[in-house]
Amino acid sequence: MLEVRNLTKQYGNQAAVDGISFTVPDGRVTGFLGPNGAGKSTTMRLLLGLEKPTSGTALIDGKNYRSLPSPLTSVGALLDAKAMHPGRSGRAHLRSLAVTHGLPASRADEVIEMTGLTNVASKKVRGFSLGMGQRLGIAAALLGNPQNVILDEPVNGLDPEGVIWVRNLARHLASQGTSVLISSHLMSEMSQTADDLVVIGRGRILANSSMQDFLALANNDRVLVRTDERDDFARRLKERSVAFDAVETDGLLVQAPTRDIARLGVDAGVLLHEIIPQVATLEEVYMNMTRDEVEYQSGEFAGQPTPEIATGTPWGTTADKEN
């Protein structure tokens, strides 16, 4: 279990992490989200004792990282890809870590095989691609078969197969009772991997909840309705002062419970051929939440179309194109 309490880290006058608290419980995958520069990596470095907090504590199974009797079996960490000397082979790198704890050299070979690096393990790390470096970093994290796993952007640079592997690995570790803290910018990936979410922006916690509760934060009582008699139905909605927006050529986004909309259709004698409650994606909720918190905001492209709510149906995208 990882526990962060009132953790603050200041660089000069700027607080990279500002009084954050959260827990990563055993047996669950906790997603760690936030824009660039939000303080994710700093938090992870503080957990690993690489930096000293200005105030507050970051504990591993109730202990300070530096006082762990066996760090490698307590925490496995991937901080950045290629945090290793380029002139050494992957196998030598893993052995140099294993030997500190008296782990046998065969354990290094085991994690090499697990991460699919058998063919390149004796080559110098210099020649590794980002994805191979990432795999070697994951191998290092798994070396001590740790009780807690911290992965910073583990799927960065991985091929699709590797992405799925990391997802399965995180799920598998959690099922074995390991606590997993994983940061990623791939929202779709995170929504499939994480049980809980910790969202930070500018060093502060924006959300700390289960994935379900997080998604429920979205204002998702909107329903997509499609009908051939759109204008007619829109008039009916207006009469009852129900809020709605027109989408595409034949759709309406209606702010009302599904059942009420269907009832209205029957009463008005209008055929509604699609009534779909809109479920917010992790990405939408996240973007809404962090819009004001990003450290480095991208400029808007000229003539950028306003993003439309994804309908989740193949027809939606076709209709989009017809527009």
Add this chain to the structure above:
Amino acid sequence: MTSTTLPTAPTRSYKLSFFGTLRSEFLKFRTLATNWVMLLLTIAIMIGMSAAYATALNRFYQRALETQAALEAGGPSPQVRPEYSFTVDQVLDMARSIGGVGMMFGSMLIASIAVVFIGAEYATRQIHSTMTAVPRRSSIYISKLLVLSVWSFLVGVISAVAGYFVAQPILDPGISEQLSVGTPTVLNWLGVGLYCLLMSWMGLGFGAILRNNAGGIVMVVVLMFISTIVFGLLAETANWVADFQPYLPINLGETMTTVGLPEDTDINNLEAGIWLGVWALVPALLGWFRFTFTDAKG
């Protein structure tokens, strides 16, 4: 990465230990090809310098013999610039310490390796892996220091011994026949080893303080060579400058490894070694402080 099943966990309980950390640092040291290349280069340079110096000693020896003969005949001694004028005994003492003449250059390579041994960890972010596995930073630093100490001492001694024996066939038979491997020679070899060891401390210290390969090497060069040149230029300006000169690290290194110092010398071999130890210990301690107590950022 096709398999999602993990092999069964290591069942025995593993613990972080100092011995493990030491083994790890040794493994890290010997698995870098650069270190082996530098090793060969260091030994080659030191042997080469000994061989070259042997030819110079032969000339000194000839002049010493001529001077001696002239004095015995009661005539004036031949005109030789005083810095190239030695007695036969002095030449013999120089020949006893011939293994160490390349020490100044060889030890620069050793100091560079020591700088890089720690500086490259920051440059490559390997330090994150190292400190995650071993959060007790003093253990890492002391392990690095021990690995470098043993290695640089051995390189120094081996180079000095090899240099000594390579120089023998080049030396004038008049010199080499009077030489035998006795206490002064062995002490010189050990002195060269100690000098190399202390240079590795200096290198490790500056590497840890600056966390930068180039910066660390420059600091060693400044302390060893530039400071000597600057003090040499300023020696006339103040008495204390001239008084301090023998205590500059490079001069202390010379004194420590000199065979046949006069009895009434200001600094004897042992004292020179101790003062040089202070020069090396200060950066090593400052480096330990920076390494252990400040954030691990490159």
